[in-house]
Amino acid sequence: MTLLLASSWWSLGIRGVVAVLVGLVALAWPGIALSALVILFGAYALIDGLTAFAGAWRARDAHEKWGALLIEGIAGVGAAVITVMWPLITVLALVYIVAGWALITGVLELGAAVRLRKHISGEWMLALSGVVSVVFGGVLAIFPVAGALTLAIWFGVYSLIFGALLVGLGIRLRAMHTAGPTEAPAWGSDIAGRARPGDRQIG
Numbered sequence: 001m002t003l004l005l006a007s008s009w010w011s012l013g014i015r016g017v018v019a020v021l022v023g024l025v026a027l028a029w030p031g032i033a034l035s036a037l038v039i040l041f042g043a044y045a046l047i048d049g050l051t052a053f054a055g056a057w058r059a060r061d062a063h064e065k066w067g068a069l070l071i072e073g074i075a076g077v078g079a080a081v082i083t084v085m086w087p088l089i090t091v092l093a094l095v096y097i098v099a100g101w102a103l104i105t106g107v108l109e110l111g112a113a114v115r116l117r118k119h120i121s122g123e124w125m126l127a128l129s130g131v132v133s134v135v136f137g138g139v140l141a142i143f144p145v146a147g148a149l150t151l152a153i154w155f156g157v158y159s160l161i162f163g164a165l166l167v168g169l170g171i172r173l174r175a176m177h178t179a180g181p182t183e184a185p186a187w188g189s190d191i192a193g194r195a196r197p198g199d200r201q202i203g
Contacts, residue, residue: 011051013170018047019163026156034091037152041094042084044159045101049076068108075104095147098155099140106133125172129165132158 022044026032032040052073059066079101083089109130136158140147147154 010170010174011055012166012173015048015051016163016166016168016170018044019159019166021163023156023159023161023163026152026159029152032152034089034094037155038083038089038094041098041155042080045076045083046080047076048105049073049078049080052076068111072105072108075101091151092144095140095144095151098151099137099144099147102133102137102140102158106130106135106137109133125165125169129162129169132161132165 022040025040026037029036050073052069056066056069056073059069079097083094083097086093107130109126111130113124113127113130136154140151140154
């Protein structure tokens with residue numbers, strides 16, 4: 001596997017900060033209307049999906065694996081389009097859409113963490129974010145009615161935890177990058193690392 005500098009730590013940081021902000025809004029607005037929640041989730045899923053698409057594009061140019069990022073991008077953008085373009089969406093339908101998106105994202109992040117474990121010491125944060133996503137999606141899928149009643153709160157808590165983990169991983173990768181050449185694969189194969197053709201290759 002081609003190893004590249006962890007020079008795109010910022011992509012995880014941005015993704016994490018957005019998640020934290022979305023979580024804060026959802027929790028601070030307990031009586032949020034369905035229409036507002038749809039827009040909130042749609043905006044987050046869209047940003048997340050576009051970031052993944054960017055990573056897949058750079059990974060392809062760097063001749064790294066990019067299939068997982070492409071799937072994550074499709075899941076994010078697809079979920080955003082469905083929620084925003086479906087004017088009569090019900091809370092229950094939104095619950096299932098959020099659950100499906102979280103499950104797909106979580107599984108992909110767990111797979112990325114497994115591939116990263118030999119290259120960076122902070123892969124556990126990515127793995128934990130994947131576990132959080134899978135658990136969140138699973139709970140919503142198994143208890144959709146309960147999820148419909150408390151979706152804003154559940155989504156807010158999930159976003160805060162998920163975002164904090166990604167910010168932490170981004171900070172760790174930034175430290176690795178500023179410390180000098182580091183063997184960390186771009187999530188072109190794994191993280192939203194977004195490999196670029198000009199990045200220095202190691203090994």
